[in-house]
Amino acid sequence: MTGVSTPETGATPKTSRDWDMAAVAPFIALALLLLLGYFANPNFISVANLLNVITRSAFIAIIALGATYVISSGGLDLSVGAMVAFVASLMILFLNSGAIADPTLLLAASMLLALALGAACGLANGLITTIGRIEPFIATLGTMGIYRGLTTWLSQGGAITLKDRGMQALYRPVYFGNVAGVPIPIVIIFVTAALAAFVLYRTRYGRHLIAVGSSEDVARYSGISVNRVRTVAYVVQGLCVAVAVILYVPRLGSTSATTGILWELQAITAVVVGGTALRGGVGRIWGTVCGAFILEIVGNIMILSNFVSEYLIGAIQGAIIIIAMLVQRSLMRR
Amino acid sequence: MSVDASRPMPVLQASGLSKTFGIVEVLKDIDLTVLPGEVHAIIGENGAGKSTLMKILAGNHQPTRGEMRMDGEVVNFSGPVDAEHRGIVLVHQEILLAPDLTVAQNIYLGRELRRRFTVDDRAMNEGAAGAIRDLGSDIDPSTLVSRLSIAQRQLVQIARVLLVPHRIVIFDEPTASLTPHETEALLKVIRHIRARGVGVLYISHRLAEVKDIADRVTVLRDGRLVASHDASELEPADMARLMVGRDVAKLYPDRHAAAAREPVLEVEGFSVPGYAQDASFSLRKGEILGFAGLIGAGRTELMEGVVGLRPGRGSLRLNGRPVQFPDVHASLKAGIAYLSEDRKGKGLLLTKDLRINLTLASLSKFSGPLQIDARRETEALDKAIQDFDIRTGNKAILAGQLSGGNQQKLLLAKMMLLDPQVVIIDEPTRGIDIGNKQQIYKFIASLAEEGRSIIVVSSEMPELIGICDRILVMRSGRIAGEVTGEHMNENEIVALATGVNAGRGAGEAA
Numbered sequence: 042m043t044g045v046s047t048p049e050t051g052a053t054p055k056t057s058r059d060w061d062m063a064a065v066a067p068f069i070a071l072a073l074l075l076l077l078g079y080f081a082n083p084n085f086i087s088v089a090n091l092l093n094v095i096t097r098s099a100f101i102a103i104i105a106l107g108a109t110y111v112i113s114s115g116g117l118d119l120s121v122g123a124m125v126a127f128v129a130s131l132m133i134l135f136l137n138s139g140a141i142a143d144p145t146l147l148l149a150a151s152m153l154l155a156l157a158l159g160a161a162c163g164l165a166n167g168l169i170t171t172i173g174r175i176e177p178f179i180a181t182l183g184t185m186g187i188y189r190g191l192t193t194w195l196s197q198g199g200a201i202t203l204k205d206r207g208m209q210a211l212y213r214p215v216y217f218g219n220v221a222g223v224p225i226p227i228v229i230i231f232v233t234a235a236l237a238a239f240v241l242y243r244t245r246y247g248r249h250l251i252a253v254g255s256s257e258d259v260a261r262y263s264g265i266s267v268n269r270v271r272t273v274a275y276v277v278q279g280l281c282v283a284v285a286v287i288l289y290v291p292r293l294g295s296t297s298a299t300t301g302i303l304w305e306l307q308a309i310t311a312v313v314v315g316g317t318a319l320r321g322g323v324g325r326i327w328g329t330v331c332g333a334f335i336l337e338i339v340g341n342i343m344i345l346s347n348f349v350s351e352y353l354i355g356a357i358q359g360a361i362i363i364i365a366m367l368v369q370r371s372l373m374r375r
Numbered sequence: 376m377s378v379d380a381s382r383p384m385p386v387l388q389a390s391g392l393s394k395t396f397g398i399v400e401v402l403k404d405i406d407l408t409v410l411p412g413e414v415h416a417i418i419g420e421n422g423a424g425k426s427t428l429m430k431i432l433a434g435n436h437q438p439t440r441g442e443m444r445m446d447g448e449v450v451n452f453s454g455p456v457d458a459e460h461r462g463i464v465l466v467h468q469e470i471l472l473a474p475d476l477t478v479a480q481n482i483y484l485g486r487e488l489r490r491r492f493t494v495d496d497r498a499m500n501e502g503a504a505g506a507i508r509d510l511g512s513d514i515d516p517s518t519l520v521s522r523l524s525i526a527q528r529q530l531v532q533i534a535r536v537l538l539v540p541h542r543i544v545i546f547d548e549p550t551a552s553l554t555p556h557e558t559e560a561l562l563k564v565i566r567h568i569r570a571r572g573v574g575v576l577y578i579s580h581r582l583a584e585v586k587d588i589a590d591r592v593t594v595l596r597d598g599r600l601v602a603s604h605d606a607s608e609l610e611p612a613d614m615a616r617l618m619v620g621r622d623v624a625k626l627y628p629d630r631h632a633a634a635a636r637e638p639v640l641e642v643e644g645f646s647v648p649g650y651a652q653d654a655s656f657s658l659r660k661g662e663i664l665g666f667a668g669l670i671g672a673g674r675t676e677l678m679e680g681v682v683g684l685r686p687g688r689g690s691l692r693l694n695g696r697p698v699q700f701p702d703v704h705a706s707l708k709a710g711i712a713y714l715s716e717d718r719k720g721k722g723l724l725l726t727k728d729l730r731i732n733l734t735l736a737s738l739s740k741f742s743g744p745l746q747i748d749a750r751r752e753t754e755a756l757d758k759a760i761q762d763f764d765i766r767t768g769n770k771a772i773l774a775g776q777l778s779g780g781n782q783q784k785l786l787l788a789k790m791m792l793l794d795p796q797v798v799i800i801d802e803p804t805r806g807i808d809i810g811n812k813q814q815i816y817k818f819i820a821s822l823a824e825e826g827r828s829i830i831v832v833s834s835e836m837p838e839l840i841g842i843c844d845r846i847l848v849m850r851s852g853r854i855a856g857e858v859t860g861e862h863m864n865e866n867e868i869v870a871l872a873t874g875v876n877a878g879r880g881a882g883e884a885a
Contacts, residue, residue, distance in 0.1 A: 243746035263736040264707040
């Protein structure tokens, strides 16, 4: 043995501590925002308002959980907003068709249909990018057009509305109900996130996903089926979209060609704000949930305070993604 | 160090250079002189402080203590640009050229010659041609860099660096990824530079090459200067001893010649389109089989084809039974592990920690019905660190922070978790210092002792001769021949690898 280990490692900038810093940054940001909200308007911090805000973030939060998978694997999915509209439209059409006489069974079947449709849309995205070897950006830009176009065609340019009053009443509690005072959408966010975190951090598939995102070559040379791992990530994204749809339909009971517009952007923003690297290889489930909350809270604060016009919400959210990227990079450089 | 009166005035004189990062002292009291028209080699193991020393001389780092004089005047470099103004230039190990630009455009990149508002391509082509001619080559300056060989690209990179007026040129391990042929070409270029009265600092692991090119040799160990001698006074074995601090005469382990045992892997008429044609060989149990050849002979591609990393055609038999590997997953499962030559790009996740890297290929062994057992992973890491002597102060560091030798040990440990019966190792010691090399040879030999069968693909002939039972030589995608027993020598291998049938006579005359 020659004794001393390499002293040069002392000079290399990256240590595991910096990564931890990147992981907690979104939570610090969330805490600061809560504080800011309190000073802007004391009503902000009331339980009722907070539950309301978090409930409204559910769609983006759940979709962003799937986006965390896709982005960690080194991919991107721009089609999620259009997919929401497409899957929700088909779900409502199925409910309206009254294919099953018993309303409860019909509702359950429509939810399974939504999940199957979401998975199928995700599978299509996955196969086009992996087997078809088309850049995720282009592939999902294409399917975004397809899903959106199909929705417009289904609705003939108008709206698709859940017609049956009885069904509306039966379905309503899925969004508006609560469990021990906690709104169901919030329960769903945390259950979905816990499941996503378990799979990503504790299972073989999760480890493979991170490996593929960090280095496709290393993963391939280690005997991991890169295409399968990537495709499954898109399917997970599709399933998350379906869960969001199941929550979305009882809220408005209607879809149109503009349903879910720009949701892909908000989902990606939530993922990036949460500390997941866009180049892949790092996935932060709880960071993503935090990111989705941040986006919704910023909007809420703008509405409750009179500093900034609420019509500027889009601009503020755009600024947030850029700031998050800058912060992420400065944390990694140190 | 006193300046000998018979020697010319040094261009650069450094004394008492020290550098600390935090509490780690990386360099301590280094004295160094560079004379005009000499090649001064700096050798040492990874982590000995060579790179830090070079970075100080090139202005990337400030020394913590000590001073540098040029022409007797004390100099302090504020940065690499400042050092360049003083005439100290650094040739990087990696090739940093834009492949879609021409040779001349690359050489003048960022300092284009202009005529009014447009770039003056004609003048740049002429200038580039001159610069290339100065290095003893005749590459056409209007060729795209993407069409050049690695050696030619390196020459262009050197020409680019030498475009500024220079008095000292620093080469940081320039031959790490070159073939023997390309290395010879590079050494010729360096002799050209030396002949013009420029001082050359030359960092390398490869001691034979240092012996060949250097006028003086300075040895660093653990941040200290342990010796500085005229190259004529040192043999490569002396250099190795000084670097490691102990005798490393026995670089290669003793091996009992494997008795002719049953074949484990039989390859017949195997082709990898575009790279290897009609290769047939068989690997016996407990054998170490070498694959020699020039870069581009198709060795790596043939192995990647066999294990299913590339599409290939031909028949494979494992333990007598026909097999086919559509992907690596299948070959790993069958018990064949392939360790890529590209450790950093294809072997390890550099931004992940050691545990994740270690178990990546064998995760099923560490997971229950649902989740991975992190505790068993950690135990496996502890065991691997001990068994493979992976030197790391901290188990939580990232794989990219390990030295090259320790990365290779980690990669070996990762693949051995699969308990393969056939291990294919591509360039097992590329970029690895001599102490770690010795250990890796020992591991390879002990794997064979355990009854596993090993294929070693290597461009370093001494290594193949030192550890292999037989060596197959590839040329232009075909297996050109086999050398065994007393025929395992460099001349026979080179003759087969190049196809120049000059034979032993010419070899001895050279």
